[in-house]
Amino acid sequence: MPVTIKDIAKQTDVSHSTVSRALHGSPLIAKNTAERIRQTALELGYFPSAAARSLKTNRSQALGVIVSSVEDPFFSEILQGIEEVAQKSGYSLFMAASQRDPEREQAIVQAMSEHRVDGVIICSASFKAEQRRQFLAYGVPIVVVNNQAAEDYRYSIYHDDVDGSRQITRHLLDLGHRRIAYLGNSSSGRTTLDRLTGFQQEMDTAGLVVPPEHIHEVSGGGPEDGLAGLEHFLALSVRPSALVCFNDMLAIGVLKGLQQAGIQVPNEFSVTGFDNIVFSAFTNPPLTTFDQPKRFIGAEAARLVLELLNTPPAEDSSVQSQVRMLKGRLLVRETTALPAASSPRAPSPVLEPGLPRGNRDYPAGTGTTTRKS
Amino acid sequence: MPVTIKDIAKQTDVSHSTVSRALHGSPLIAKNTAERIRQTALELGYFPSAAARSLKTNRSQALGVIVSSVEDPFFSEILQGIEEVAQKSGYSLFMAASQRDPEREQAIVQAMSEHRVDGVIICSASFKAEQRRQFLAYGVPIVVVNNQAAEDYRYSIYHDDVDGSRQITRHLLDLGHRRIAYLGNSSSGRTTLDRLTGFQQEMDTAGLVVPPEHIHEVSGGGPEDGLAGLEHFLALSVRPSALVCFNDMLAIGVLKGLQQAGIQVPNEFSVTGFDNIVFSAFTNPPLTTFDQPKRFIGAEAARLVLELLNTPPAEDSSVQSQVRMLKGRLLVRETTALPAASSPRAPSPVLEPGLPRGNRDYPAGTGTTTRKS
DNA sequence: GGGATTCGTGCACACGTGTGCATTACCTGT
DNA sequence: ACAGGTAATGCACACGTGTGCACGAATCCC
Numbered sequence: 132m133p134v135t136i137k138d139i140a141k142q143t144d145v146s147h148s149t150v151s152r153a154l155h156g157s158p159l160i161a162k163n164t165a166e167r168i169r170q171t172a173l174e175l176g177y178f179p180s181a182a183a184r185s186l187k188t189n190r191s192q193a194l195g196v197i198v199s200s201v202e203d204p205f206f207s208e209i210l211q212g213i214e215e216v217a218q219k220s221g222y223s224l225f226m227a228a229s230q231r232d233p234e235r236e237q238a239i240v241q242a243m244s245e246h247r248v249d250g251v252i253i254c255s256a257s258f259k260a261e262q263r264r265q266f267l268a269y270g271v272p273i274v275v276v277n278n279q280a281a282e283d284y285r286y287s288i289y290h291d292d293v294d295g296s297r298q299i300t301r302h303l304l305d306l307g308h309r310r311i312a313y314l315g316n317s318s319s320g321r322t323t324l325d326r327l328t329g330f331q332q333e334m335d336t337a338g339l340v341v342p343p344e345h346i347h348e349v350s351g352g353g354p355e356d357g358l359a360g361l362e363h364f365l366a367l368s369v370r371p372s373a374l375v376c377f378n379d380m381l382a383i384g385v386l387k388g389l390q391q392a393g394i395q396v397p398n399e400f401s402v403t404g405f406d407n408i409v410f411s412a413f414t415n416p417p418l419t420t421f422d423q424p425k426r427f428i429g430a431e432a433a434r435l436v437l438e439l440l441n442t443p444p445a446e447d448s449s450v451q452s453q454v455r456m457l458k459g460r461l462l463v464r465e466t467t468a469l470p471a472a473s474s475p476r477a478p479s480p481v482l483e484p485g486l487p488r489g490n491r492d493y494p495a496g497t498g499t500t501t502r503k504s
Numbered sequence: 505m506p507v508t509i510k511d512i513a514k515q516t517d518v519s520h521s522t523v524s525r526a527l528h529g530s531p532l533i534a535k536n537t538a539e540r541i542r543q544t545a546l547e548l549g550y551f552p553s554a555a556a557r558s559l560k561t562n563r564s565q566a567l568g569v570i571v572s573s574v575e576d577p578f579f580s581e582i583l584q585g586i587e588e589v590a591q592k593s594g595y596s597l598f599m600a601a602s603q604r605d606p607e608r609e610q611a612i613v614q615a616m617s618e619h620r621v622d623g624v625i626i627c628s629a630s631f632k633a634e635q636r637r638q639f640l641a642y643g644v645p646i647v648v649v650n651n652q653a654a655e656d657y658r659y660s661i662y663h664d665d666v667d668g669s670r671q672i673t674r675h676l677l678d679l680g681h682r683r684i685a686y687l688g689n690s691s692s693g694r695t696t697l698d699r700l701t702g703f704q705q706e707m708d709t710a711g712l713v714v715p716p717e718h719i720h721e722v723s724g725g726g727p728e729d730g731l732a733g734l735e736h737f738l739a740l741s742v743r744p745s746a747l748v749c750f751n752d753m754l755a756i757g758v759l760k761g762l763q764q765a766g767i768q769v770p771n772e773f774s775v776t777g778f779d780n781i782v783f784s785a786f787t788n789p790p791l792t793t794f795d796q797p798k799r800f801i802g803a804e805a806a807r808l809v810l811e812l813l814n815t816p817p818a819e820d821s822s823v824q825s826q827v828r829m830l831k832g833r834l835l836v837r838e839t840t841a842l843p844a845a846s847s848p849r850a851p852s853p854v855l856e857p858g859l860p861r862g863n864r865d866y867p868a869g870t871g872t873t874t875r876k877s
Numbered sequence: 878g879g880g881a882t883t884c885g886t887g888c889a890c891a892c893g894t895g896t897g898c899a900t901t902a903c904c905t906g907t
Numbered sequence: 908a909c910a911g912g913t914a915a916t917g918c919a920c921a922c923g924t925g926t927g928c929a930c931g932a933a934t935c936c937c
Contacts, residue, residue: 133642146887181618182555183923186892201584211574223615226599242596245554269506354786383786413727413756415788519917556893559922
């Protein structure tokens, strides 16, 4: 029903090929003919059919984004970064939520394959190898963001969780804490392992042994899971004096639990989060956390896919896989303090400037690593 | 490069038409031929090209979703509802964020038109009439969600904000409050007006006059805007005893401001939100708010578009426009109490059951209105 | 001024899929 | 055995766009 180039051709008494070329600014067409054609195209309200074009060019001008849950504010911000870059480059986004359900994943892969997306960005922890293979089978560049066994994919961009967790832990150590515990989220794959690793590395360096009951995992990443996880630690005979939480949402649940239990934060107990989601600045007290450059991560992921699109499969055999690792920064707010009956060691490393939201977009501390695979 | 039906045709020694029919389960094809074809299709890893198909059928199997900001947790939940229904019906989603920027809106409309989306859902307050016209020009069903001058569109689905705001206000009146103020968000169009209307209606009914300085608007809907808005009220010579906030995010900022000012909530000051976003249950104290069935709203919007797709333009002249209005429910938590030095009037209408997150998806209190336009 | 070159345009085919119509083979009834 | 019918398949065109090639006309060179 919409206007086609044939309609324009009739109107201007030329062939449809001439119209096609004119609209593409081909130098073959006479200046005034082209102008006339462009004019009537505008008048008729013409816009090209992406379907027809992608049939010929094998380019759909669309990227697929797979996320585990739209609701998660962490992914929302990454999505935002992706969206900005894609839109600026004239790409549209196919979005789908896997809900960590393999069946849905399968359906999503199918749908995106059918729509012949030019590239895919995966922000889902639980993405199965089988689905990935189907994508690769038809030769689409894939970039994974965080939360993934990066080694399985050729291109990935992620945040240096080990480093972040070390900074968080060191901050607590510097304050004088000795009995520090870790609360993980078993459903987020490698991410929780990396953060645990950073935690343990720093405890090792400080010469401290972490008893096994000071490491606990829950099966989700929401506030309610944090609430549940806290109970484990409160029931211990030797309670920790500080708790490093896998992410901000868990920490928010923990804060609520502590308040219900009548335990003062940070005077009696210190808590840290991870990610710096918007609301972490508005808890009571405001949450000490690690600021991941979420938007920037998303933007980088989008840039990487687009880059891969423009460098055709010049990948013969000695393929280079690219992994970009971004660093964030520690954000000291008010849920951490010296432990009860102890003396301070060192001052807070970074005081948060201005509005308590953290920066939204910064390339500081970015590192790119290229390695053979 | 991917496998086509022609490849399958060669492999099975039939024509491509036969393959096409076999894969569609046409009764014209012999049982065993069809089976053989389906088998080899599976072996070759065939999946149809959406581009080619939509070229013939004029169906792209994709819906466009336009949102003002991905970051807003309110939209995230609506998006979730849309996504679920769309996925279940085999539709993919084109997602784009307008950022309230007319230029971007234009680009989005263009991109979605080119991709020939089958339908559009708009969840953006500031969507210009011009863009809408371009959509209508090529005959795409449009459904708008909330936040919009619903009268401009034929199909819309929204939440009964007036009712919600009345319930919130009545709750405060029942507790004994008399000096109640309203904090709005000037950038969210009709929504803030509806909520203000509900507030004023209920105050009128109670025979109370609201002084103009007790109605204040800020230009955004984030926590930082709430913080700024609170200052206006604290500076008044006659302070209100309760504040009705446009949404939860403003309320969260207000809570922080009150805490900084050393004012006790709810003993010295009551605060209410609106929307029941996830984090409203985890503020300190937990926020009294109005629970919009966000997910359900999204799902209903998706259902409505799909429904419109399946009823071809049987719209001659006496067009029926459809407006579905959903109702939410009051969620009394702990930021509201009797005003200082006053006596109670009535008990809380609804006590929240179970986990303090509110329900996620319910059709209770749903009403559908159909009217001539 | 005639052949070679450039410029502007149209013809025809291709991309992958769907479908009306024609064609063939086989079966049924008399 | 032959007409008529049904079942199964292929042919050819269409959807809207892009592009190699050919063709005609104008221009240029010597």
